Amino acid sequence: MDVPVWLWIVFAVTVVVSLAVDLLAHRKAHVIGFKEAGLWSALWVGLALVFGAVVFVTLGTTAGTEYTTAWLLEKSLSVDNLFVFALIFAYFKVPREYQHRVLFFGVIGALVFRAVFLTLGVAVVNRFTFVLFLFAAVLFYSSYKILSGQEENFDPGKSFAVRLLRKVMPVQDHYSGTHFVVHEEGRRVATPLLAVVAAIEAADLIFAVDSVPAVLAVSDDLFIVYTSNAFAILGLRALYFLLAGLLDRFHYLSHGLAVILAFIAVKLILQAAHKMISTSIPEIPSPVSLAVIVVILAASVTLSMRRPPEGKEGADTSSAEK
Known part of the structure; x- marks a missing residue:
């Protein structure tokens, strides 16, 4: 796809300015409330959709549909990240007023790592089409683990990044405000906040195993896959x-994500077969993929709300009565 340089520049400027505004708006540590989170979420979603409109106008309907599909897919898969964030914050007992700062730097790291992974992924897919079959196998396995309840438990304290950090420098037991590193007895010491950032980055590397193959099923154009990933990641903190405190209510969402991963795996297989075996083998068009993802997500959320998890229905009824 022939992407004009100015569009890359617009994207880069938008991301940098957005991060700067977000950092300035949250320069003072405070607890993010529901209303503030809702406003920021609306802002990030609106920004992603506006950029998508620019892609539609500039690069055409196909590119615009691929961008929207990839963004929605990444947004839905990122819900799993939210559960891990909650696990990490609970494990390290992170004060609520420091959580946004941690996620801010976690997002910056995710943007850098995804740029590397997606660049390599696009290069490999364009050169070796058979890799798509391997990607499909990864997604099928991930889908199976979710549906069978065999997802690997992520232990923040034992993650490679945290263990590496402890080898590089000592980590103190208590928080020192929003500082990541402090000087103690003439030496530099990491605070638990830096360990939390390391754990979040490690978690993102794990999720990239599913995320990168999935988005490459939608498009093999670096501009489409990276910009959609970036805008989905930018809105992750808000x-x-x-959704903090409500994640357990959407208990069918993980099943929906498993179905989406399986569907994307099928799309990858057909895509590879179309290129390697016969052009008569049909590919799944991006508009169809977009429609399927929307329907599955809507069904998962609706079913979760209509059938609360055990132990929640009575609590909800009591709350309603009060």
């Missing part, structure tokens, strides 16, 4: 604070 989404976390918006």
